[in-house]
Amino acid sequence: MAWAGKILRVNLTEGTCASEPLNMEWAHAYLGQRGLATKYLVEEIDPKVDPLAPENKLIMATGPLTGTSASTAGRYSVITKGALTGAIACSNSGGFFGNEMKNAGWDMIIFEGKSPKPVYLMVENDNATLCDASAHWGTSVWDTEEAIKANHGDPMIRVASIGVSGEKGVKFACVVNDMHRAAGRSGVGTVMGSKNLKAVALRGTLGVKVKDAKRFLGASAAAKQVLADNPVTGQGLPAMGTQVLMNVINETGGLPTRNHREVQFEGANDIGAEAMAVVRESDGKANLVTNAACFGCTIACGRISQIDREHFSVVERPQYQMASGGLEYEAAWALGAATGVNDLEALTFANFVCNEQGIDPITFGATIGAAMEMFEDGVLTEEQTGMSLKFGDAKALCDLALLTGTGEGFGAEIGLGSKRLTEKYGRPELSMGVKGQEFPAYDGRGIQGIGLAYATSNRGACHLRGYTIASEVFGIPVKTDPLDSDGKPALVKAFQDATAAVDSSGLCVFTTFAWTLEDFAPQIDAACEGDWTAERLLDIGERIWNLERNFNNAAGFTAADDNLPERLLKDAAKTGPAEGKVSALATMLPEYYELRGWTPDGVPTNETLSRLGL
Amino acid sequence: MQIMLKLYAGLTPFLPAGAVNNQIAIEVAENTTINTVLDARGCPRKMCHLVMQNGFHVPPGERDARVLKEGDALAAWPPIAGG
Numbered sequence: 001m002a003w004a005g006k007i008l009r010v011n012l013t014e015g016t017c018a019s020e021p022l023n024m025e026w027a028h029a030y031l032g033q034r035g036l037a038t039k040y041l042v043e044e045i046d047p048k049v050d051p052l053a054p055e056n057k058l059i060m061a062t063g064p065l066t067g068t069s070a071s072t073a074g075r076y077s078v079i080t081k082g083a084l085t086g087a088i089a090c091s092n093s094g095g096f097f098g099n100e101m102k103n104a105g106w107d108m109i110i111f112e113g114k115s116p117k118p119v120y121l122m123v124e125n126d127n128a129t130l131c132d133a134s135a136h137w138g139t140s141v142w143d144t145e146e147a148i149k150a151n152h153g154d155p156m157i158r159v160a161s162i163g164v165s166g167e168k169g170v171k172f173a174c175v176v177n178d179m180h181r182a183a184g185r186s187g188v189g190t191v192m193g194s195k196n197l198k199a200v201a202l203r204g205t206l207g208v209k210v211k212d213a214k215r216f217l218g219a220s221a222a223a224k225q226v227l228a229d230n231p232v233t234g235q236g237l238p239a240m241g242t243q244v245l246m247n248v249i250n251e252t253g254g255l256p257t258r259n260h261r262e263v264q265f266e267g268a269n270d271i272g273a274e275a276m277a278v279v280r281e282s283d284g285k286a287n288l289v290t291n292a293a294c295f296g297c298t299i300a301c302g303r304i305s306q307i308d309r310e311h312f313s314v315v316e317r318p319q320y321q322m323a324s325g326g327l328e329y330e331a332a333w334a335l336g337a338a339t340g341v342n343d344l345e346a347l348t349f350a351n352f353v354c355n356e357q358g359i360d361p362i363t364f365g366a367t368i369g370a371a372m373e374m375f376e377d378g379v380l381t382e383e384q385t386g387m388s389l390k391f392g393d394a395k396a397l398c399d400l401a402l403l404t405g406t407g408e409g410f411g412a413e414i415g416l417g418s419k420r421l422t423e424k425y426g427r428p429e430l431s432m433g434v435k436g437q438e439f440p441a442y443d444g445r446g447i448q449g450i451g452l453a454y455a456t457s458n459r460g461a462c463h464l465r466g467y468t469i470a471s472e473v474f475g476i477p478v479k480t481d482p483l484d485s486d487g488k489p490a491l492v493k494a495f496q497d498a499t500a501a502v503d504s505s506g507l508c509v510f511t512t513f514a515w516t517l518e519d520f521a522p523q524i525d526a527a528c529e530g531d532w533t534a535e536r537l538l539d540i541g542e543r544i545w546n547l548e549r550n551f552n553n554a555a556g557f558t559a560a561d562d563n564l565p566e567r568l569l570k571d572a573a574k575t576g577p578a579e580g581k582v583s584a585l586a587t588m589l590p591e592y593y594e595l596r597g598w599t600p601d602g603v604p605t606n607e608t609l610s611r612l613g614l
Numbered sequence: 615m616q617i618m619l620k621l622y623a624g625l626t627p628f629l630p631a632g633a634v635n636n637q638i639a640i641e642v643a644e645n646t647t648i649n650t651v652l653d654a655r656g657c658p659r660k661m662c663h664l665v666m667q668n669g670f671h672v673p674p675g676e677r678d679a680r681v682l683k684e685g686d687a688l689a690a691w692p693p694i695a696g697g
Contacts, residue, residue, distance in 0.1 A: 231693035242696030577669040
């Protein structure tokens, strides 16, 4: 119950699709989605495999509550060994695709091998077929989705696909579903492209069964009421979206600016939520058209935007003049503050292109920031880049979004990501990330806990693996001082473990601004066989965290990779509340290892593994 | 003395006329407290969730007593989150 109980295994080398039963013992130990798919992956691949080799596998996975009537029940994840990082990768997406997969009767789809020619997978409930995708190879996510729906004469088909970037090996290609929802980070789309898999198309009409329907409806309705009554999930997020953070984080002195050279951006107010609502003089409209919700979501934080038709980025490109997926905070930061660009319309254009061609806007923007610093330092020349590339250049940002999306010109170099790009030009210290993945939108000097969360994140630098910002800035569940490193190792561990469970449920992590695991447990308990409590969910989260860690250790990562760039450890913040401060990682990390039950070298002890059943 | 008042998100309507980029320099008397300024603008206390003085968080219990100084930045938000 809740789980469909079936896996679709697609061997791309052989061109076969086969159904197999879900391992229910693992489902009870790892729940679903992130946890359960990671268990399958680590059991089935060599941790040292080249991420782009046919021997790597790629799993699309739902959680037990995906497709149910619970709020935010549209989530699915893409799990693989990441092309950007070489670490475990798990990228989570909303939209409607996950719901469709579950309603077609599948908990997950495992892709193995490599197709000899471009294909897409078409699934209609029990029927799965690999179709020729040669007509779609070389086309964008947007065109692919439209064409596949036309191929089958069904506009209700849900599609997840890669853009040209994923075909060309851009290291941070996404898998984009429903036009502008993305499994965005770590290069999961690059792995999909390496398998000659252009898209997955789904149509599901089977429904999802739960253990106790009456109790489940009661539990999910009560949880929805908690979301509605909470001022953040009931009012703040639908009205302002995540972009409300731009001015908050800037005021806090934790907004990384111009490749982390500074921690406050003078243009923050030009690119945040308030700016998106300002009516433009040119056309009498605001950048923000409306908010939007994913499947079953009662929060609706999504943004739909329209670019000023007179703006240089679209004036001769009518295909970008429509309303489409607008800026979320992380994208706006990376495309804006990280590059010093304060042109909201240019950022929106770059974001549209990231959606259209399937590139992660966080890594893209951060890599542009690193390239701009190298350009200003004279390491890169206009001859090499084909354009002036100074901080704040909105046109360069837009041009490079187009070039990177299709892997052309200097865009192919940006497509390496900042780690490989800066190494290539002899300035590795200018890559702002961990384990090869670029930081998101918070500075570890001004917000100490998130620095530790970045350093220890299993998929490389990431805010979503342990979002301590909730506590350190917003006061959820309790306010802690962002400048104080005391107590942060325990805070990071608590967030990491709880989030791993949430990411395995089929629901959205944004519910945790109002819910605790005590709100998840009754819903899971009413839907799934067995007895489910908040304590059990937390245990599962810790098990997942250690499973991922073990994979990374076996892949060759060590404690030395739980590190931050020297800029955050030695160059003090120049302004704001954190002026004079660097990250206290060196004092936080040993305490974190101890709390985790790991050796001083960051390896889970036998006692810890035994306690977690690993 | 002058301070910089910054009100964001759902508190934006409580800014005085003439505010640009959600902020405006205002005149306040010496020894004015944070809550005196926010109350004078009509900001409901329930909506003043996140309040910062020069970027440093000021807990609700300290806002009645915390005195502003010349040149301070006072910023406030209703309950917000994101990520």
